[in-house]
Each structure stands twice: as structure tokens, then as C-alpha cells.
Amino acid sequence: MKFYRQSLDGCFESEIGIEGLSKPGFDVALTNTRGGVKWIRDAYHARKWPLLMLPEERGDLDSLQSIADVIKDQSKTILILGMGGSSLGGQTLQGLAAMDERSEPHIVFMENLDGHTFAQRLKGLDLETTSIIAISKSGRTAETAMQVFAFVSAFKTAGLQNLIAQRFIFITAPGKNPMRDLASDLNIPILDHDPDLGGRYSVLSSVGMLPAMLMGLDARALRTGAQSVMLDLLDNDDCEPARGAAILSSMAEANGRRTSVFMPYADRLARLGPWYVQLSAESLGKDGKGLTPISARGPRDQHSSLQLFLAGPNDKVFTILSHKHPHDGPQIFGDLVAEEFPYLAGKTMGELVAAETYALITTLRNQRRPARVFEVDAVDEMTMGALMMHFMLETIILGNVLGVNPFDQPAVEEGKKLAIKYLQGT
């Protein structure tokens, strides 16, 4: 069962002329992905990378659901602390839940560090009905630690130290680390973060599944969707992640198109954009290589970046996510409307969005800008799980093709050390 269709038509020279790939060129690029596909299969069979095993894992979900139920019952507000990959997976799933500011429990990802924001958030927060989930694989992320300390202090200042063990939960790797030590001092429960699971590949673990359960999403369905993509890769050399990696790598290497624009046409898929940006940037941006990912959103950004996308430097490759369900939302009736905007009469909001999606795809082709299109029939947990797994596997294959390690992020270490040096005043 496939939960999405990936069309590469708009990337070929038959569609967009010499700006596109030739079929033989694409075949070579696809052959070049074989090594990456084999690398993933070998890791799967050796049970080496937890990200490959998680889609079929189910045994952890019941106890996680119990924890989520307790947190939900006791909380009006749930703050999820964590930076980058510790936060973006959950945020992406929150888009699917389509909660708004009136939903309860109100789930807030505090994914940045800012004293003003923090003070603003704390003001008027009822700590007695607030739960705090802090996620840091290493347990050493300074921003997350600073936020944890500040919230622990806030509970103590409010005379609520006896609540800390019930209201906080940490997700961090086993072994000695500062966050784990703090948890042990304060009797804060800990969920183990698999040490072999990088933050940007962690969404299917408790890092993403606990937030998903708090939002009322179906964790099993998320994994089932992901599993369908994994199974396809195990069976099929020309699986969708390989085809995607072939397009992006050949566009980058042969055509110098090193900017990858990611543009969903559905609000519930929109938060995939920042998640994809982090996944791609940290996995591939090394040794002078990598694609520069850009997150956009349709149709909103037709009124923002589209002018540049269509008429600026032709150095980009586009990924358009289209929701094939045009009958969403209110329908427009009435003579008044018919007179003013005749083409909107009797149409639904979803039909206008669908027309704009087609129009964008056609315009990109007419302007000879290469684009691949993902189509989904439903926006639900299965689809979201499948899309996330697709892009994780595609990124790993891309890393293999480009010759970079998709699992490390060496360049950001210098800044961390410097920040500590500045704070120590040395």
C-alpha cells in the first residue's frame, strides 16, 4: 500500500527542455542510489539503526500511551522543551492535529531560547496544571538545560517543589549526563532516548510519539505509514526514496541546482517544511556539499517567494506536496459572489486551492523550473508517517550519493564551545 504518489515528470527534458534531466541521465543517477539503498538494507537486516526498526515496533506504544494519558489528565498546558530535531518532529505532527489556541491541553513547543518569550510565557501560567516534557538526547544541550532550570526554579519559587516529580518528564539517553543527574536528584521520571537515534531521525520514537499521543493522534498509524515506505525500500531498487534522491543529486551535481524548495499546499502538511529543512541541512551540509533547503507554503507564498522562484536565478529544484481532496471547506453560493468573482461561484475553498496547485505546477513547467510533485489522497497519520519516512530515507541515500555522513553534524560544535568560553569569561 502506498500512501503517496511521487511524480518526477516535471524534472525531465521532455517537459522542461534542457533545464531538465534526460532519461538516460536519470537512469545513471538512479543506479548511483543503489549503494545507499543497499547500505540501508544491510543496516536493517543487521538491526543497526533504530530509525529503521521503529516503523515495525509496536511493543512500546501501550506504556507510552499510559504515560500520555496521565499527563493529559493532569494538564491544561503542556510545554515541550527541546531544540532542533528534539522538537521539529513533534511540531510537524501537531500540524496534523490541527489544534489551535483554544485546544486543551494546550501544547506549546518551546524550541528557542529568549528571556522575553520565557518571561511572557511564564506570566499567568498556572503551574499546577502545567506539565513539562524536556527532550535532549545528550542531556547537554545548553538551551534546553537553561529552560529546564528556569521552570524548575519557577515551581520552587511558587512553593510547588512537591509537584516537580509529577509534572516534569525527561527524554534523554542512558548513561551519566547532566539532565539525567538532575532528574535523579528531583525524582523526575525519564524515558530513555536511544543513543543510536539522531534527533532528526527520532520522530517515530517517544520523542515524536509521546507528543503525538498527547495530541490524540494514532501512533500506530504513523508507524504503519512509515513501515510501508521501509518495506518498499527493502523490496524495490527503484523505490520512491531512491527516485527522489536520484533527482535531487543529479540536479545538484549535474545541473548546479543546489537549492531545494519544499512547498506543501495544505496547512496540515506545512510544518513538514521546517522539519525537512533541519533534516536536509544537518544531514547533508558538510564538506562544501549539500542542498540548501527552503520551506515555503502554498498558496500563501504565491504572494511571497513565487516571483523569485519563477523569474529569479534558475538554480532551484521544487518539491510540491499536493492534497488531492479539493472539496474541503466552505462552498461559495450567492448571486452577489457570482457577479463579483464569477469563477468562485459554487466552488469550495478546497477547489480554489486545487486549481492554484495545478496552476503552480503548470507555471513552473512553462518557466522551465524543475519540480517533482507528491500527491496524497488523505492528510492523516498514515500519510504523514509515510512522507516523513520517505524524506528520512531519501536524505540518507542522498548522503551516500554525495559522499557525506548523513548522521553527524560536526560544524556546529565549535560554536557551542565558544559560547561556553564567552560565558566563562575566558
Add this chain to the structure above:
Amino acid sequence: MKFYRQSLDGCFESEIGIEGLSKPGFDVALTNTRGGVKWIRDAYHARKWPLLMLPEERGDLDSLQSIADVIKDQSKTILILGMGGSSLGGQTLQGLAAMDERSEPHIVFMENLDGHTFAQRLKGLDLETTSIIAISKSGRTAETAMQVFAFVSAFKTAGLQNLIAQRFIFITAPGKNPMRDLASDLNIPILDHDPDLGGRYSVLSSVGMLPAMLMGLDARALRTGAQSVMLDLLDNDDCEPARGAAILSSMAEANGRRTSVFMPYADRLARLGPWYVQLSAESLGKDGKGLTPISARGPRDQHSSLQLFLAGPNDKVFTILSHKHPHDGPQIFGDLVAEEFPYLAGKTMGELVAAETYALITTLRNQRRPARVFEVDAVDEMTMGALMMHFMLETIILGNVLGVNPFDQPAVEEGKKLAIKYLQGT
């Protein structure tokens, strides 16, 4: 009075070697901005572009404030409809107001079109205490029209048609257009949108000032900040917008650095990013020219895009916005903390952010990645007005240097026509 300092040091070869500009090279680039500066001065003296006159205008603000006061009094929720430039200026100012989901009136920018989001938003919305501001200069923007129709229908369906004239307000250009016709049929009040003021340059007009007043911001101070930048440009050939345009244009043309990363280190400045992206992309992305703007946020994106920024393709120029006020937020005391994270003991959250900002700037320099740095002492209306005016003027000068018209957006018209064709089924 200057409300910000722009340091270009990190862009010169004396700092970052051959990746940087030579001083003579920069002097040539600065001389190339003279034409753009003169173009703006001439337009100012001929009173031709409203965006240049707005900073010194005050006469419109009292009546706008009265309108804002009425809307505020009658509303628990205010929805602001509008796409692109009709929305992003107000959103940027909302960042400054640092409101959250508990603030009242709750102000929501509906800047996209999505049937599911719309239905979700409508569910549970108390229309009797909801006001709707719809902004479309042309009055012909299909997405905004669709949303307006849907909300008008919702009021009618709820039997509240008698409230429509009090709860809706449109901002649109004079002359016949569909939105104006609808307003006239329904007795909806209209604020005139200056037809000579493009959406992406409209934040200082009612388009941004009405939302600002609804958020309790000081509109006069916003304009005063903007005016300081305008006065500097009138007086000073080497004004800050000219210096900025010189850096970006020479980086793009001489060095092939055509990606412009915009990265504030303060949540209240973060929404400048998407606003800057729209301003830059629509103004400059034409004739194969233009910079590709990317919005990032510090320190959050140190855990996302930074790996790519530091070690990926060296084809970017960075704009870092730094808030020189490191004593914000909670201070960390306690032996426990000192033991776990000794470098955080006694520090404030703001001090950690400041240390990370310095660390980033140093790391960019060490990796020979060109960066300019804006420093502000306060994050307030004056500073925000000054920064926004800086980037608007810099963009216009850049358009002049690159030889593109910074006021049109021709490429997006084809898509609009195609969408209508698809809806008509022809």
C-alpha cells in the same frame, strides 16, 4: 538618532580572506548605490512614492486609533485576512507585541487558504465578538475574496447579517473593484489603500498601523523610527541602506553569493524574517536576477540549518540581528545547576543568548562565511520601524543596482490566470 548599528566587518577580506570584499571593491559597490539613493531622494522631493512620505505623516493616526479602539472594544477575536504583503507587515509587528494565545483581543492573521484550517477556525468562534479586517489593495485577490465570502456567509448563516456592517472592515484601493462593491452592498466600512503603495512596502500605512494599534503598539514611534532612516538617506550618501545594498550586490555579482540568510537572535524580531523574504523575493527576483532570501532564527536554528550554513556550499551572505541586552529573563542560581552546567551558574537566559550570538559571529568568521551584523539596544517600536525602513530602502537601492524594477511582480500573474481557467473548467 540611530536605532541600530550595522557592522560590515565580517564581510571584508581583512576578516575572512579571499572570500571577502576588498575595501576598494566595496568602495566601488558603494559608489554604484549612488544612483539608487538619488532615485529615492528625487521621488521623495517629488512626493511620488507614498512609502517615503509615510514616516513623517502623523495626521492619519488619530482617526485610525479611534477605529482601532472601537474594534478592540467589541472584539474578543480579530481575524486579519490578506495575503503576502497585506499580512506580513502586521505579523512582524505582532512579534514585537509578544502576545500569546491568551491575549485579548486575540489577533489571528489568516494568511493562507485552506478549507480545513478555515473550518477549524470557524468551529467554536463566537461571531458576535469577532471582527474581521480584510486587506487587498487590488480588491481582486482570490484567496482573500474566498475567505471574505466564507465569513460573510458564516455571519448570515448564524443569523447575524445585521452585525456585518459593524464587524467587517476592508482596506482596499479607491476605484471600482469587487471588494469595494461587496462592501458597498453590505455597508461595510472601507479604509482607502493608497494605489501607489505596493503591499510589501505598506507596513507604515493603515495596513500595518491598524493591526499595530489593535495590539497596543505605538504607531507614532514606529514611524519615528522609520523616519530616522529616511532622514539619514536624504542627508548621507553612505547611509546604512546604501551600505547594505553595496554589500549584498557586490557579494551577489562579484562573488556569486546569491543566497541571503536573515537571522535574528530575538523572538520579537524573528517575524522580520518572513517579511524580509517576501520583500526581497518579490522585489528582486526577476530577469534571472535576485537574491534567494532565507529566514532563520537564533539560537534555535543553530540546531537546524547552521551545519549547512557553516560547512555546506559557501554561497551565502548572512545578516545577523543581535539584541544587545543580555540581562533578560530568569537568572540561574543554585548549587545543583552549578555542578551540572557550571558555565550557566549565575547567568541569565539573555546572557546565554548573547554568548551564542557572539559565538555564531566568530564561527562564521572562522569558517570564512561573510556576515553583517545589526545590533539594537532595545526591541521596541522605534527600532522596529527603523529596521523595516532600512530593509525597504536597501531593497529599492538593490533593485536599482541590479537593474530590476523593485515595485512590480510580473511572474506571478500567469499562475493567477491559470487558476481561474482551471476553476472555469476551460
